[in-house]
Amino acid sequence: MxxxxxxxxxxxxxxxxxxxxxxxxxxxxxxxxxxxxxxxxxxxxxxxxxxxxxxxxxxxxxxxxxxxxxGADRGVYVPNTNDARWTIEVDSSVPEERPYVTGAVVRGVELGESGLDSLIQLQEKLHATMGRGRAKGAIGVHDLTMLKGQALTEESEPSGTIDAATADLGATEKTITYRGVDAEGDRFVPLDSNAEVTPADVLTEHATGEQYADLVEDLDRYPAIYDELGLFSFPPVINGARTEVDAASRDLFIELTGTDQWTIDKMCVILCYALSARGGTVEEVQVDYRDGATYPDEYGPELLRPDFDTDEKSVTHDRIETMLGVELEREAVVDLFERSGLDAAYSLGEDETVYDVTIPPYRVDVLHPLDLVDDVGRAYGFNELEPTYPDIGTIGGRHERSRLERAVRTSLIGLGFEDMLNFHMTSAAENYDRLRLDERDPGADLSDAPLGAEPRAEITSPYSEDYTQLRTWALPSLVQVLENNTHRSYPQDLAEVGFVAHRDDDVNTRVAEDHRVAGVFARTDATYEDAKARLQAVCDDFDAELETPATEHPSFLDGRVAEVAIDGDAVGVVGELHPEVLVDRDMEVPVAAFEFSLSALE
Amino acid sequence: MRLPQAQVALLEAASATDAKTIEQLADETDLKPETVTRAAFDLRDEGLVAVGERVDESATLTDEGETYREAGLPEVRLHRAAREAGEGDPVPMGEAVGAAGLEGPEVDIALANYARKGYGVVDAGEVSANGDADPDTDPEAAALDALAEGESVDDADLLDRLESRGLVDLDERTVRSVTLTDDGVTALMEGVEAAETVDRLTPDLLTSGDWADVEFAEYNVEADAPAVEGGHEHVLRGMSERVKDVLVGMGFQEMDGPHADADFWINDCLFMPQDHPARTHWDRFALDVPPVADLPDGLVGRVEAAHRDGVGEDGDGYHSPWSEDFARAIALRGHTTSLSMRYLSGYADADLEPPQRYFSVQKAYRNDTLDATHLLEFYQIEGWVMAEDLSVRDLMGTFEEFYRQFGIEEIRFKPHYNPYTEPSFELFGEHPETGEEIEIGNSGMFRDEVLEPLGIECDVMAWGLALERLAMLTTGAEDIRDLHGTLADLEFLRNAEVTY
Known part of the structure; x- marks a missing residue:
């Protein structure tokens, strides 16, 4: 957050x-x-x-x-703007991956050190949030006095259909250009540097460049903004040193580039409101996409920015009252809207009162009338509301599997097992290798696969090498707990009723999920019999018929391992763990173990 | 062979040829006669000794008998005194008694036996002595002397008389004597060891009735008993069961569903824009498997429309990319709200009509930093209520009631933002121990952009919180890794206080 x-x-x-x-x-x-x-x-x-x-x-x-x-301010506030004197021309060479640009000029701002700090903070926070780490939108703020804009010599020719708000744009005095540049195609002095370097150099040699390199390094051409003197901004990576803003800067040029026009426009609005609060006067900037560049369909090729247009949404009185659970006077609601920085006028319709609400341009969060109800609630004070317990009759109950899990767990605890609760994520080393298992390939026939050898559901970008997949069986987790508790007193009889999963492309979610009953007995005299005796006891509790035909499993000692067949279905394995498994974990007591599917006890 | 100590001593003292009485053996073994008797019978039951019995009548002097044996019988003493004083003539009673040194009851005793035994006549206050009587051969005195010497007295009448005078006790005794059997000899030759006193009450002792005769070793009942490790329900599981109990009691039905699910159910249905930071690869555990096979067609279209254009006349969509490929990608659920979406849409079960209450306490997966308070996997308590015309007051009342069950009162609702609820609240409550105000949950009313594509036409309020957070509050656990996972400390789990 x-x-x-x-x-x-x-x-x-x-x-x-x-x-x-x-x-x-x-x-x-x-x-x-x-x-x-x-x-x-x-x-x-x-x-x-x-x-x-x-x-x-x-x-x-x-x-x-x-x-x-x-209550010091009420209703919608929109700063005044002066007419545009600058144009951002968008050249057709702009990389298509980052086609959009917007901007504004703010004059007469009184930054000082704290104002500058605040501006830098706002810029960074906007990058991190709306800007999606500068990928969706990136801001460059420049000292306007350091920019030289070549005066336009030719009259711009309006073309195509233009948004009413941006129609009839005349020529401005000065122009900068958003264009593409080859990686080695130009040189400039970036911020925090003294050397003139190419954009490609910035990505490999400059700390900030390295940080944001992945946003542009795959592009054919890099985004760049030019004034009369040359390249002064390399969005979304870094500004040039020439136009650097300091505490004494009074006139600012703001440019934003990105992948979505609405997003960069809104970021620009938020910046302008903040600078306006510092005494700045906002001056519009023209954005001109007419030179063959991609332009945002919903706005047309010629824009006047910042876009301080307000939005309108309607919300009914009934919805507000229902949501807050209180009765409100209409004038009181209007008052609450105004205290939220909104304007509202209500009309009495046939059945209901409707508020037409005006929303200032910096409110990027209002997507639906519901969001206005929230504003009313906040202004009213949610904590002023008296809680009520809803008078609704429903029948509670547990899911069948959850009841079965609880019953099996109770049975296991009664047999003396310590109930365990392990992670579902593990690594291939723990899940397969250390249990002497070979993982089967995805799609391979699993009918003869030992329990646990199913192919993994692998995590694409794991947090650490300890957690790279879901466990395909539960025993390795229990053995890990034993390994981590060799300093604790024995016997250690541990059991878990828990989740396992493996990749199975025939399942809708491509992951076959199961719940298992697993137990281990670690003690100086643990034998197969111990495991089977408890297994039998659990089966008896659930009136399930247990058979244990001999089988082979790499994790267990040959001749001391059996398939767990419950009511005729092969559902698991029981046996004495292979000494190699124990020795590998520096364990000095034998371990008997079992694991089978919970569903066999249904 | 191991035998109780008394039996061993007896066996060693006994002889195959000489029958020894219990008394003799008690002397030899320095054991109490009753202990020897008990041991003899136990050994007889084992076939190691034979026990013979005879009944003896024995007489022993009473204290009074002993006194008279030394001082002389009162009637004898009277006779001698009368004889010396009177020299054949009667003497006054007082003089004779004084000369005999009789006192108290001895006077009556002397007079009662004087004539009977022929020592003389007492008449009119005078005592006369029979010159023919020989006090030195008084048979009663002789019998007392004999008994005192340990000799037997065979005259039954005499003994009866002495008993009636209270000078001897007569009793019948069964005298047992012990001899070794052949098996006993063999056992001795093979060697016997002494066992302790009886330590345990055995089924054998109970059924044989011997428990009444044996000696049980005394225990130090204040000493620590050896530790017993019974099984325990996992402390976090106990918390989960408690939460489930509370919610079922409040009318909630439990949900179940897949841990690995399409992003569609995990995020898109929840109106989470596809470029939301929580959906980037470093926050989410995407799985390296093919995309989901099947999503409900109409729903996918409605969800996409909500993302692109919003819902309702005045609704706006996100200015974010949306692709069905992303929606179909499989990941570990970052919250169990995916289950809520499956149930609300009718995909998990039947279409739902209000009112409904549902919950789950299941695992969610977050690619967060692993530390003392954060795990990659945690249990999320998820709950929602579906009804007509719900207000935020209903939400507050429901959650206040839930937390009250865990001793958390006075909830504050901080207005909050979630992409899927509006209004949204973070819930803050006082720590039951420290009194510190802590975050205890996140809640809100599902947005129209969530409910309308799902086909829900009434209100749904929802909330969630981490079970581990509740558990840490109530158990005082300081490192969550002790509680959950393969690093679990068995000692901690064994000693954890039970939740109920």
Missing amino acids: PVVDIDTDELRGLTGEPDKSDEEFKQDLFALGLEYEGDTDDGLLQFEFGPDRLDRLSVEGVARSLRYQY
Whole structure:
């Protein structure tokens, strides 16, 4: 979950609440869904929250939410924008894997050190969340004064159908270009460096480059943004040093590239709202896809950004009341909407009251009217609601298998077994090799396979080499427990009723799942008889007929191993573990063991 | 041969040729006669000795008899005194008694026996002595002397008289004598060892009745008994059973279903965008198997539409890619909500009509960091309630009731975000021991984007939490790896307090 670092002095300033204590802020923020997690080394307070309100990834956004909560602000706020003076031209050479770009200019912002820190934090947090680790969207913020935009010499020709909001775009004074560049096709000085290098060099030599190399290294051409002086940004990897922003920068150029226009537009909006809160004035930027580049179908080839358009959704009074379980006055609901930073007007329909709600552009989380009901609930205070136990009659009961498991476990414990609960994930070494088993190939005939030799369901990207597959049988887990407890007193009689699985392409999920009853007896005088006696006792408890015809199994001693046949079906194995299995685990007592399918006792 | 100590001593003291009485053997073995008797009978039952019996009548002096034997019988003493004082003439009673040194009851005794034994006559307060009587040959005095010497007295009348005077005790005794049998001799030659006193009450002792005669060794009843390791239900399993009991009691039905499942059921049905961070390869355990064979056709289309376009007139979809290939890929379920989706859709069982309550306590798999509080596999408690017009108040009331069963009161609901529920709440409660406020679950009302594709037209509220979290709260376990998995410490499990 996202974490935002808050400087409470800044919060006091931005909310206009100079007297609020840190403790009060913590309480107020908990009500908003931000949970205090601790302090940073620099004395900032860390808050964790669900990844819905990404506009709260900076102190500016958190302050805005608090101002609504305190009633200092009401309703939708949209910053004013000035007309565009810059254009981002999209060249047809842009790599098709990263076709989209957006941007904005913010002038007159007062960053200072803390503002700069906040901006960098917001950028990083947006990358991590909406930007999906920069793959879906990446931000570059530049010092506008360092950019040189060649004045357009030719009138742009509008072409095709254009979104009403972006129609009639005239030429702007200055232009930068989003285009593709060959890996070795140009040189620039990246951030945190003094040397002029190629984009390819960045990926191998620069720390940040190495980190994000996998996002671009397979592309035919790398994304790059140029101004009159050349390459100044290598998205999504790194900016150039020339346009680096510092605490004194007042005019900023923001560019975002990515795989989804909506996503980068929304990231841009969140940035602009934050900078606007720092006193910046937002100036629109034209995005021009007309030069043969791929453009987003739903927006057309010419865009004016940032897109501060509000959205509208309708929600009924009934839905709000039903969801919250309380009766509300209509004016009170409107008030709650406004305290959530929304605007609402209601109309009395034939059967029901409907609220038409206006949603500001930074709210990326509102997908459905239900999300507006949630806003009303938060503004009302969910913890103000009185819990009720629903007056609904239903019949409870356990699943049949769960009842059988419990009965078998009770039987085993009565026989003196310690009930075990082991991981379902294991490794091939533990599951097969150390039990002297050879794994069968997927699809191979398993009718003569020893129990446990079934092919594995393998984990594609395992956490560690100890957990690379599901266990195909339960005995190896019990033997592992024995191995890890040789310092504990004997006898050690352990049993598990548990899950096993193997790959089986004939099953719908391609994984055949089973539940097994397994037991081991480790003691100085453990014999086959011990295992069989308990096995017999369990079968007797369930009125199941046990036969134990001799068989062979690599994990067991020849001549002391039998198939477990219950009611005529071969369902498992019983015997004395092979000395090699024991010696391999530095065990000094014999072990008798059994394992069979739980379903045989049904 | 091993025999009890007393039997061994007896066997060694006994002879094949001489019958020895119990008394003799008791002297020789330094055992109590009753112990020797018991041992003799036990050995006779084993065929090692023969026990002979005869009945003896024996007389022993009472204390009074002993006194008179030394001091003389009172009537004899009176006779002598009267004879000396009177020299053939009667003497006054008082003088004679004084001269005889008789005191108290001795006077009456002397007078009662004086005439009977012919020592003289007592008449009108005077005592006369018979000159022919010979006190030195008094047979009663002689009998007392004989008995005191250990000799026998054969005159039965005399003995009866002495007994009636209270001077001797007569009793009949069975005198047993022991001789070794041939088997006994053989056993001795082969060697016998002494066993301890009787340690255990055996079936044999009970059935033979010998338990009444044997000596049981005393135990130190305060000493520690040897440790017994009975079987135990696993502590986490015990917690799971408790949770199931509570939920069944609250009217919940249990769900069951596959651990390895299509991402469709695990995530897509839950309106989790396919580029959600939790669905990336490093958070999820994808399995290296072919994609799922069968998904319900109509449902797949409706779920895709929800992702792309949202549901309802004002609904928006995600600006994320969606592919059926991804939905069909098989992974270990990251939460058991996949089961809820299977049941709610009617795919697991029949189509469901409200109201319904369902739950499961089953494993989920997370590619998280393995440490003292996180496992790659954990038990998720999952529950949901389906009914018309549910409110968040119903959700709060239901979960408050659940946690109250575990001693967790005063739940706080922190507004939260899940892709599949709205509103959503993290549940916080006070630790029953430390009082610290801790997260104890995640809950919410399923979104329309989840329910509408499934064909559910009423409300469904759901919640989940890790069983291990509850267990750590209630058992005080500090490292979850002690509880769960092959690193389990048997000592910890054997000593864990029972959950009930």
